[in-house]
Amino acid sequence: MIVHIDIHTHRPDTNNPLAVRNLSVNEAEEFVKTDKKEFCSIGVHPWDVHRASPEIMQKLELLATDKRVIAIGECGLDKNSKASIKEQDYFFERQIMLSEKIQKPLIIHCVASFNEIIALKKRHKPEQVWIIHGFRGKPELAKQLLNSGFALSFGEKFNPESVKITPVEKLCIETDESQLPIEQIYKNIALIKACRPEELNGACQLLKLFVC
Numbered sequence: 001m002i003v004h005i006d007i008h009t010h011r012p013d014t015n016n017p018l019a020v021r022n023l024s025v026n027e028a029e030e031f032v033k034t035d036k037k038e039f040c041s042i043g044v045h046p047w048d049v050h051r052a053s054p055e056i057m058q059k060l061e062l063l064a065t066d067k068r069v070i071a072i073g074e075c076g077l078d079k080n081s082k083a084s085i086k087e088q089d090y091f092f093e094r095q096i097m098l099s100e101k102i103q104k105p106l107i108i109h110c111v112a113s114f115n116e117i118i119a120l121k122k123r124h125k126p127e128q129v130w131i132i133h134g135f136r137g138k139p140e141l142a143k144q145l146l147n148s149g150f151a152l153s154f155g156e157k158f159n160p161e162s163v164k165i166t167p168v169e170k171l172c173i174e175t176d177e178s179q180l181p182i183e184q185i186y187k188n189i190a191l192i193k194a195c196r197p198e199e200l201n202g203a204c205q206l207l208k209l210f211v212c
């Protein structure tokens with residue numbers, strides 16, 4: 001059986017039972033009231049932290065206990081955000097601590113802040129996996145992140161050389177906001193990796209889905 005785990009999508013109408021839909025805290029409050037059999041991640045995005053209050057973390061922690069929530073995020077640091085780095089750091093570090101407390105992986109949004117993200121990982125020494133979503137960087141950066149213990153997730157657009165050097169067990173695949181089917185992205189990545197799409201099953205272990 002070919003498993004197409006989509007670790008990060010914003011599509012509200014995906015028909016993939018193994019898609020992890022990214023939700024804001026407000027969206028998650030509505031989601032948990034339903035009986036939908038979907039997977040999701042919940043987090044406070046670095047674009048939104050300047051509008052958030054510290055109390056939002058209490059809501060996030062409560063919502064994240066839902067069994068359908070399999071990751072915290074997307075969260076992280078973005079130097080293009082309207083929010084200050086201090087505000088971003090405050091909420092990102094609290095989501096790091098929540099990820100460790102409830103033992104769920106962290107899905108990270110990172111723009112022009114990789115040195116800071118790597119430094120935070122060294123300081124916190126997390127047991128939970130940190131996944132850089134939508135990675136498009138060069139292989140030199142990919143190697144630095146992999147050596148620091150990160151996993152990388154690739155979407156419609158990616159650097160082929162970075163895909164080549166990423167071990168399957170540290171490689172995830174996503175649609176994010178792309179309209180390209182997840183199956184096609186799997187085929188594109190498999191072509192670069194010179195393997196069958198079904199061999200790209202790193203997300204099974206990383207997200208603790210165990211469906212492969």
